[in-house]
Amino acid sequence: MTITRQHVIDRDAAEAVSAPIISYVVTHGDVVYLSGVISDPRNPGPDVQSQTREVLHRIDELLADAGTDKSKLLSAQVWLRDMSTFSAHNEVWNEWVDPANPPVRACIQAQLVLPTLLVEIKVTAAR
Amino acid sequence: MTITRQHVIDRDAAEAVSAPIISYVVTHGDVVYLSGVISDPRNPGPDVQSQTREVLHRIDELLADAGTDKSKLLSAQVWLRDMSTFSAHNEVWNEWVDPANPPVRACIQAQLVLPTLLVEIKVTAAR
């Protein structure tokens, strides 16, 4: 099956900010893998709800680039910097997710790449 | 390929406990994704071994609902609240897993949704 890679961070871009060389989207057959998505690290939102909205909006864009959308989500991993924000995060998730077609999910607390980042989400979808 | 979703938490159920709208089982072609499974949060087991048994029993049920079983596990992620329980957790895992057909796995320490939860396991299986 064919592998397609989109939004590849090249060496120069990665090394400029000590970041890893990654793809943001990899499609293999009819499965679409997305990288973990965070708020813009140069200007992260002030709270978990604004950051969750930004992350989910970016996931919508990346899924669209891969020719799919949130109604075909298979699996999601959510990392919250502080589990006390779980309910606030879920409110935004629940407004966003297709209630007829939600993915499987797990959510744990974790320190992310920068202390200002409050949520990261990594999804896999069909297309 | 067809996507099938089972044990979907609907909006009313999710919002009643500030939980996310998710599916517990998503099947895409012949791959079965399960949500992260935890002990019953209203009455979690007292130690990591009882919680691991409960989680693995629930995984057996969900795999059966998807038409498969633990002999077809592909991958597992284990989160332990306290890594000092790794050996105790592994004893229960090793009694349960099909020794001829174990999945790949990773295990890290993490804070879960509630402090009383000592273990969470998320698996992917073929069917």
Next chain:
Amino acid sequence: MTITRQHVIDRDAAEAVSAPIISYVVTHGDVVYLSGVISDPRNPGPDVQSQTREVLHRIDELLADAGTDKSKLLSAQVWLRDMSTFSAHNEVWNEWVDPANPPVRACIQAQLVLPTLLVEIKVTAAR
């Protein structure tokens, strides 16, 4: 689709060190799942760069055993014991990864199985 398991840790080997029974490689159709790979726990490297090199070398070996290589990576999960080593880790990652074919990735901070372990990486590849 056929499931193939390689480098299966048997019960005796697992129980000798209170470790889990797992496969290090599971192949399902043309998707290859690897277990989380760590430095040799009996003699882990002294810093994140040496451990990352060891882990990535072991991943190369396991991918080769499955009939594939790093140019076909789909997804990677990286766990760092200390996020302050992110840039140092990324330098080694960026030397290793195929810059034309990088996987999607997420990286979080987490306590691993032993305090001496500074990095763990789990990948999925096509073949």
